[in-house]
Amino acid sequence: MKPTHIEHIGIAVGNLENAINLYESIFGLKCYKIEEVADQKVRTAFFIVGQTKIELLESTDPEGPVGKFIEKKGEGLHHIAFSVENIEEKLLQAEKSGIRLIDSIPRKGADGLDIAFLHPKSTTGVLIEICEHKK
Numbered sequence: 001m002k003p004t005h006i007e008h009i010g011i012a013v014g015n016l017e018n019a020i021n022l023y024e025s026i027f028g029l030k031c032y033k034i035e036e037v038a039d040q041k042v043r044t045a046f047f048i049v050g051q052t053k054i055e056l057l058e059s060t061d062p063e064g065p066v067g068k069f070i071e072k073k074g075e076g077l078h079h080i081a082f083s084v085e086n087i088e089e090k091l092l093q094a095e096k097s098g099i100r101l102i103d104s105i106p107r108k109g110a111d112g113l114d115i116a117f118l119h120p121k122s123t124t125g126v127l128i129e130i131c132e133h134k135k
Ligand code: CMX
Pocket: 010, 037, 040, 042, 044, 055, 057, 065, 066, 068, 069, 072, 077, 078, 079, 102, 109, 110, 117, 119, 120, 121, 125, 126, 127
């Protein structure tokens, strides 16, 4: 499953507005979008760095994936997202290779992407998202 590039890096934050201010003031980046993804129980903010985005993630529910992550590990690197072509086929390939899928069918994520997660226990402890921008 060869990705075309790193689409984004997801970072779990306690407070989205404070984190946006930090990224804007320290790195001179401009947040181009804030979007709530109810399905994932997060509010997200996006920045572009070259070909890759930074996605800041604030939990909207302590029982959601980012809420639980912050409770257990605190703020920090949450996931890496690889951009792929034909995400359904790539999921099948990953499953055949023995990777544990969190999502066997892609769902709608933030910023217009179809997304699916691979379980960190089968990917060297890193939560990996594969995603595709469907035209
Ligand atoms: N990165 C690495 N490891 C992680 C992790 C992460 N982001 N989140 C959880 N883990 C670890 C846990 O620490 C735990 O490890 P230990 O057993 O060694 O303590 C292990 O994964 C399994 O954890 P769990 O308790 O069984 O499961 P959780 O309820 O914590 O769920 C996960 C973990 C990854 C399955 C869940 O967070 C998930 O389904 N994530 C996919 C969806 C998601 O993350 N959405 C938010 C982003 C949405 C977006 O980008 O739009």
